[in-house]
Each structure stands twice: as structure tokens, then as C-alpha cells.
Amino acid sequence: MLEIRDVAKPKVAHRQALIQVTACGFCHHDRAVMAGTLRRGVADNVILGHEISGVVIEVGSGVARLQPGDRVVNILTEACGDCDRCADGREHRCHQGLGIGHSRDGGFAEFVALSEHSLVKIPEEIDPVGAALISCPIGVSLKAVRETAMVSQEDTVVVTGAGGGLGAHAVQAAIALGATVFAVSSSPGKNDLILELGATEVLASEVPGDDGLDFSEIVIAMTGNKGADAVIDTVGSALFPSTLRSLAQFGRLVLLGEIQGRSVTVNPAEIIFRDAMVLGTSGVSRTTVELASQMVADGKIRPVIHTQLPLEQAGEAFQMVSDRSPMGRVVLIPND
Numbered sequence: 001m002l003e004i005r006d007v008a009k010p011k012v013a014h015r016q017a018l019i020q021v022t023a024c025g026f027c028h029h030d031r032a033v034m035a036g037t038l039r040r041g042v043a044d045n046v047i048l049g050h051e052i053s054g055v056v057i058e059v060g061s062g063v064a065r066l067q068p069g070d071r072v073v074n075i076l077t078e079a080c081g082d083c084d085r086c087a088d089g090r091e092h093r094c095h096q097g098l099g100i101g102h103s104r105d106g107g108f109a110e111f112v113a114l115s116e117h118s119l120v121k122i123p124e125e126i127d128p129v130g131a132a133l134i135s136c137p138i139g140v141s142l143k144a145v146r147e148t149a150m151v152s153q154e155d156t157v158v159v160t161g162a163g164g165g166l167g168a169h170a171v172q173a174a175i176a177l178g179a180t181v182f183a184v185s186s187s188p189g190k191n192d193l194i195l196e197l198g199a200t201e202v203l204a205s206e207v208p209g210d211d212g213l214d215f216s217e218i219v220i221a222m223t224g225n226k227g228a229d230a231v232i233d234t235v236g237s238a239l240f241p242s243t244l245r246s247l248a249q250f251g252r253l254v255l256l257g258e259i260q261g262r263s264v265t266v267n268p269a270e271i272i273f274r275d276a277m278v279l280g281t282s283g284v285s286r287t288t289v290e291l292a293s294q295m296v297a298d299g300k301i302r303p304v305i306h307t308q309l310p311l312e313q314a315g316e317a318f319q320m321v322s323d324r325s326p327m328g329r330v331v332l333i334p335n336d
């Protein structure tokens, strides 16, 4: 259930900063919690929203890197700053970490208090509403493309769900790294925008009819029978095994979204004889968020926003995301 409530302004604890929220993206994650399909680890009466852009208005004791007036975005986890994972730059997998807008309150609110270890200062020139997308989906998709799929110059990359939040930014991340991108989408209405983002071709993801070809066959044909060096898959089981079949020798299939929550059948030979890698990724570290923010500041990745709505219209955002109609993100504005 979704409701607007008056709650006390959060108090800053040791090493936390109080953020006035400028904008907060509405993620598929938020939809899944609202719909009741995602329950595991969700705190009672939690304030959702993990895609926060805001301004520091107060800092607690022990805060070293931030001061009032700083523009910030968050990583997706409230991190402790002390454990071995926080120490080696995997604070998004902090042993004491709590999912922001999941296991603890997030940014569908006027204010949120967050650990400084979970916050990244961003350059002034970035649009403050677009900045909400820097961690999720931009940082998450940049991590998938750059760190997990290890995409480099000359690579051919397939991105599925290319009109969605993760997909539209994965397309841009791969192109920024010098790759050629074949986008896969189920919404023909989004093709023009996907091409504008720099994709070479948009392929339909529907199951082929008598006259149609599966997108994997088109990928193989368009790469001179070679296949794609990497597939960034934001859709999951519904497109498997076409995603796997699209891979070239030594190809990497990176899974970062599962829409239907189903199982897949796989013939191990398809992986073995390709020398392929099938990899999963989620979340994003502070270092990658810093890189994402620099790429946005440099114009290499453009936050794709479908529309912005006042916080009171979160129900409309829920409907749009349920219908899978937005091209990019719907963003909520709490302090309108």
C-alpha cells in the first residue's frame, strides 16, 4: 500500500548527513515492493526510493568529506565505513549494509539522513534532477558494461530492454567505451530514441513468427557470423537463450535484470564451446558512481528522464512503470 504521511524530519547520527531531496528516481525495485512481489528484507512502513539527488543541509559528528551546501547522490546501500568491504571499495556490499529505500528509509521524502560512506559529491554543473539517475540506473549499468562485461573499444555489444532505465544507460555506457551497440527492445515506439542514444540498430525482442528471425540470428548475421562480444541483459529469463546464442567466442553474458522471476534451461555446451562467461551484477560502488557522475558532467552519458512528477503523484509513477511505458526514468520531486 502507498500513502503520503507526515513524519518527523530525520535526525543525523554520527557520520551521517541530512539531505534535502531534490529528486528521486522511481525504479522497478520500488514498483515491485509496492506491488508486494518483492518482500524479502523490506522494512515495515519503509519510505521507498534509492535514486536520490539532493543537497547536504546538516552534518553529524565525525563527518569528514561533506559540508552543508554540497550536492550529493547516494549509492544504494547505507554502509558502515568500517568493515573490510567498505575498506576495499565494495561499500555497496558492506557487511552491515542496509538497502536504502528497502531495509531503511529512502528518498521518497523531503529529507533523508544517510551515512557519508553512502554519499558521493557531484559537480555543480550536472542538472540536479537528472543527477538522481547517476547511481541507479547509470552507475549500475556502467558497472555492468565496464567492470563485469569488460567492454572495450571495437567490441560489439547487445543491450536488451534498451528502452528501459538500465538499458538506455547501458547503451550509452557501451558507446562511451567505444563499442558498437545492437539494441533489443519490445517497444517499437522507443526505437527513435534508442537510435538517438547511439545504437547502430534496434532489433525486436518478440518471439519470432513464421516470417520473423530471432534477434540472436540477426546479431550473428550482422557480425559476419561472429556474434557479440558482450550481451548486457536487463530482461532475464524471457529472452534466454537468445541472449546466450548471441554471444561470440569468449563472449560475456551479463545478467542485471530479471523481470519475470522464472527459471531457464541451459545446455552447458553452449557456454563451454564458446569459452563464454555468464555473470551477474547488481549495485554500484562509490568509485563507479564518481566515474558515472564525471561521464554525465562530460556529456558522455545523458540521464534519460521520461517525466518528473510531484511526490504526491507516486501512484501515477507506479502505473506508468507497471505498464512499462516510460522511455527512461520517472522521477519524483518531493520539495515542489
Ligand SMILES: [Zn+2]
Pocket: 027, 028, 029, 050, 051, 136, 137
Ligand atoms: Zn534503481
Ligand SMILES: [Zn+2]
Pocket: 079, 080, 081, 082, 083, 084, 085, 086, 091, 094, 095, 096, 097
Ligand atoms: Zn561496511
